[in-house]
Amino acid sequence: MRLPYKNEERKLFKEKYKYIVAVDEVGMGCLAGPVVVCAVLITKNFLDKRNKKLYWLRDSKQLLPRQRENYFKILTNDKNFIWTVSYCYPKTIDKINIYQAARKAMRRAIKKLLNRLKPDSKTIVLVDGKNKIKGLNLEQKAIVKGDRRVFSIACASLVAKVTRDKMMIRYGKKFQDYGFEKHKGYGTKGHQIQLNKFGPSKIHRKSFAPVAKLI
Secondary structure (H helix, E strand, C coil): CCCCECHHHHHHHHCCCCEEEEEEEECCCCCECCEEEEEEEECHHHHHCCCHHHCCCCCHHHCCHHHHHHHHHHHHCCCCCEEEEEEECHHHHHHHCHHHHHHHHHHHHHHHHHCCCCCCCCEEEEEECCCCCCCCCCEEEEECCHHHHEHHHHHHHHHHHHHHHHHHHHHHHHCCCCCHHHHCCCCCHHHHHHHHHHCCCCCECCCCHHHHCCC
């Protein structure tokens, strides 16, 4: 199993970048709930710090829930790890489509981080996937499978995943007929059965085909 490396970040710091912002999203394919984006600000101090507890950190999809929770606590308790999250909720997703909603949340999360930087700081944004973020006046680099290859993007993936899972657990208590705390809004067989039985909730994405056919 390949782990995400810090090679990309080290190379960029050698090129005199002062800050690296890594961004990733979770919840793109869900039938319910928000799409959640995390943007992390990587400094050289954080990158150079050797933390053995983070050695096996990788793409959130390759980790068990308890492993994600453990890494989340380690990262967010580190004063050199600066992060923020942003969301787009189902109403926005239905209005502008899931891709544009995710990009909107990315721009919002990155701008939150930029408020902490000096205007003249040399910054680059690392984006998971093949496309850069339109409407963002910053240097960018899109990296296919970045959450599996690049350490900082893997960190963003993990924080976004844990944040969204906690949100869906809370929704599970509010909308008890759907089991959101179990499937987190993904289109599992159990979710489809409950959706067909009770119809869409307020947090279902009405523009997604399995939901749209029930409206």
